[in-house]
Amino acid sequence: MEPIKVKLSTGKEIVIDENAVSVLNRYARTLLTLDGVAKELNLTGWEEAYELIKAVPSWVLWTPLEIYKRSG
Numbered sequence: 001m002e003p004i005k006v007k008l009s010t011g012k013e014i015v016i017d018e019n020a021v022s023v024l025n026r027y028a029r030t031l032l033t034l035d036g037v038a039k040e041l042n043l044t045g046w047e048e049a050y051e052l053i054k055a056v057p058s059w060v061l062w063t064p065l066e067i068y069k070r071s072g
Helices: 018-029 036-038 046-055 058-062 065-071
Strands: 004-007 011-018
Touching: 011 018, 018 036, 018 058, 018 065, 036 046
Parallel strands: none
Antiparallel strands: 004 011
């Protein structure tokens, strides 16, 4: 499977790799905040994290990392 790429309004392109999926899984399932997502993915702030969450297909947030690894 070709990696998913998300281009933010700031021009930054985020590749949804295993690290990003892990962070997005934790965001969906725990109390990880948008600020926490931004910090872990090296985004400038919660605004970019929010834009990323809106742009990523929702199945990515809920697919366990082990299953995501097998599909790629």
